[in-house]
Amino acid sequence: MSKPKPGQRRTVVIERQCRTDNNCDNGPREWSALDASCNHPMDATVEQGQDSKLSNAQHSYESIVVKDSCDIEVSSNDTQAAINVQVALQVAIALVISISIADSNTANEITQDLNAKLKSSQVNSQQVYIQNSRGVNITTTDTDIAVNIQLLLQVLIAIVLRLDIL
């Protein structure tokens, strides 16, 4: 395109139109808003993959600051074991449902529904700040996981009872 001469005005028109070609099914490709055949990634009608069963985010942020103090005892309960049990329970629920329901799509949907309803606060944030203190004992525990584990176990038992296994 040539450079406009002084006094000459250039108008650029960009036209875009929705594509009607059905390219979404031809393998992995970036989602295009202009392609009518592409389902939106956040659309509920798009089925989630098998990995979504295990994709619950677990975040635990802990910050303890001790400043200008002495005789401070800090003990932080290790929550890794609890997280492992929680994931094991989630997998067990998904497994039992997939064994008992032949239709894998229905089984996936039920598992996703249950996980969505059981999803409690998965982010634990603890901040402790101690300044100019003496003889302080601190124990921090992530109670969110303990609560979630108990509920998951009850749901697993409820499902298994309906299958006449226990």
Place this chain on the structure above:
Amino acid sequence: MSTNSNFPNQLVDMLVDSTLKKHGVNLDEVTIDSTQKEQIRNLVESLKNNVESLNQQNKENKENKTKKNN
């Protein structure tokens, strides 16, 4: 089977039943072979023991903390 439940069983039953009903599934009609039943039974018992030991550990930690404070 009894559990040290923190949540009412009615709540859990409603949660499971409503979810299954929504998808038109009735687990009473499902038949699972005896081998798989045994595997699931062992899995549930194992997970139940894990949860109980975690609860016990938390309880002991709390008791130790109380003793220290006293």
